[in-house]
Amino acid sequence: MLLRKIYQVGYRPTNRLFATFPPSYIHPIFRHADQVALQEANDFERHTFLPVRPANSSQTSSVFYDPLVAKFTNHIMRKGNKILARGLLENTFMEIKRVQLAKYATNPNVELNPYKLLHQAVANSRPFLQTTPIKRGGHTYQVPIPIRPNASLAIALEWLINAGKEKDDDTRFWKQLAKEIIDAAEGVGKVIKRKQDLHRVCEANRAYAHYRWG
Structure with missing residues (x-):
């Protein structure tokens, strides 16, 4: 059924159809400076309960990064x-x-x-x-x-x-x-x-x- 829709003329698939995570998942905030900025903006609590995507292998919170x-x-x-x-x-x-x-x-x-x-x-x-x-x-x-x-x-x-x-x-x-x-x-x-x-x-x-x- 999905392939039939894809090959239909004018059919535009949505990003949700092929995305691994829905748009409601936020990107991880792994840097300490960004976390401090959220705390200063009193927005840290709201991000605590949001679904988060997994971090990439190159993303790290190390001070040497x-x-x-x-x-x-x-x-x-x-x-x-x-x-x-x-x-x-x-x-x-x-x-x-x-x-x-x-x-x-x-x-x-x-x-x-x-x-x-x-x-x-x-x-x-x-x-x-x-x-x-x-x-x-x-x-x-x-x-x-x-x-x-x-x-x-x-x-x-x-x-x-x-x-x-x-x-x-x-x-x-x-x-x-x-x-x-x-x-x-x-x-x-x-x-x-x-x-x-x-x-x-x-x-x-x-x-x-x-x-x-x-």
């Missing part, structure tokens, strides 16, 4: 080899620590935490504008448009990874990636230049910004 590090690991990963991606990122963090400790001898104000440096590097590398081709009157214009936050984060991570791959044959990937993260955290390097070049192109084409709503 960093969403940005987990996303960066997924961007580094190729062909599902997450163990290799984690190893490369761990080596990158160790190289960052080693480089920063060498600077610490002459400058005690150097940041030694590689996690903070990664967050700062990504924040400095995220673009805010990009150009998209829009055709008007037989001509194609490069129109500057704002970038969504999730897309901006993905672009910054990919830029850092690609900059790490642009290396000499005798240089390891994680060493080059560590150098690019340190440079981006300080506001210099290939990734920052690429971001500035993109914003410069958007500035040069700002006269065509009105075509975005045409």
